[in-house]
Amino acid sequence: MPTYRDEVVILRTHKLGEADRIVTMLSRRHGKLRGVAKGVRRTSSKFGARLEPFMVADVQMYKGRSLDIVQQAESLGSYGADIATDYDRYTSASAMVEAADRLNEAETTPQQYLLLxxxxxxxxxxxxxxxAVLDSYLLRAMALSGWAPSLLACARCGVDGPHAGFAAPLGGSVCDSCAPVGSPRIAGETGDRLRALMAGEWDIVDAGSPHSAASASGLIAAYAQWHLERGIRSLGAIGSMR
Known part of the structure; x- marks a missing residue:
C-alpha cells in the first residue's frame, strides 16, 4: 500500500529547503523511518510541533521513491516540553535517542520502540x-539487540560470580583469571546497581550512593560505545550530572 500508519518516536530532524524537514523516527511496526514533513517550519503548520525530537506520535506516511512523506501526525506523548526545560533530562534523552538511532540501523522490534x-x-x-533512566535504557536496549552484558558469571570462562572485574570488549564482568591488565574494578554496590538497572529494580537504584551511581554510569557508557563501535556524542555533554 502506498499509504500506511504507525506509532513513532521522533529521534532527530534536519532542515530541508526553506520550509520542510527530514524526520528520522523509530516506529513500532516498520523499524526506523525517514520521511519528509512538508511545510512544518512555517508558523501556519498544523503538526510541526508534533514532529520534534522526543515526541511520540501516530503518523500517516505516503511511500515515496527515496523518502516517505509525512501526511498526518497526531500526538500520543508530548514529552518534549518537559524534557527540554531540564538540562539533565534533555542530555539523557538526547543520548537515548542517539543510541536508539544507532542500534536500529538495520532492524528493530516493537520492544525497542516500547523501551524508548x-x-x-x-x-x-x-x-x-x-x-539512572539513561543507564537502564542503555543496558536493556543493548540486551534487546543481542549484546546483553554478563553481570554475574564471567563473560569469558563462565564461572559463577559476582566478579570484581569488568571488561567491555569481553562482554561484561570477568573473574580475576580472565580480567585483562588494567580492567576496571567493580565494588559490590556498583555490581548490585548494574543488576538492578538491568532488572528495573528501582527501589535499589534510587537508594544507591552517588559513588556507585557514577561508577556504574561509566561502565555502562564504555560498554555501549564499545559495542556500537562509535561514540555516543550526547554522552559527552552529560559529564557529572549529580
Whole structure:
C-alpha cells in the first residue's frame, strides 16, 4: 500500500529547503523511518510541533521513491516540553535517542520502540534520576539487540560470580583469571546497581550512593560505545550530572 500508519518516536530532524524537514523516527511496526514533513517550519503548520525530537506520535506516511512523506501526525506523548526545560533530562534523552538511532540501523522490534517510549516518559515525569533512566535504557536496549552484558558469571570462562572485574570488549564482568591488565574494578554496590538497572529494580537504584551511581554510569557508557563501535556524542555533554 502506498499509504500506511504507525506509532513513532521522533529521534532527530534536519532542515530541508526553506520550509520542510527530514524526520528520522523509530516506529513500532516498520523499524526506523525517514520521511519528509512538508511545510512544518512555517508558523501556519498544523503538526510541526508534533514532529520534534522526543515526541511520540501516530503518523500517516505516503511511500515515496527515496523518502516517505509525512501526511498526518497526531500526538500520543508530548514529552518534549518537559524534557527540554531540564538540562539533565534533555542530555539523557538526547543520548537515548542517539543510541536508539544507532542500534536500529538495520532492524528493530516493537520492544525497542516500547523501551524508548517508556524511558522518555520516565524522564518527562521525573520518576527517577535522569542518568539512572539513561543507564537502564542503555543496558536493556543493548540486551534487546543481542549484546546483553554478563553481570554475574564471567563473560569469558563462565564461572559463577559476582566478579570484581569488568571488561567491555569481553562482554561484561570477568573473574580475576580472565580480567585483562588494567580492567576496571567493580565494588559490590556498583555490581548490585548494574543488576538492578538491568532488572528495573528501582527501589535499589534510587537508594544507591552517588559513588556507585557514577561508577556504574561509566561502565555502562564504555560498554555501549564499545559495542556500537562509535561514540555516543550526547554522552559527552552529560559529564557529572549529580
Amino acid at each position: 517510549v517508556g524511558g522518555l516518559r520516565a524522564l518527562a515525569r521525573g520518576d527517577h534520576d535522569s542518568r
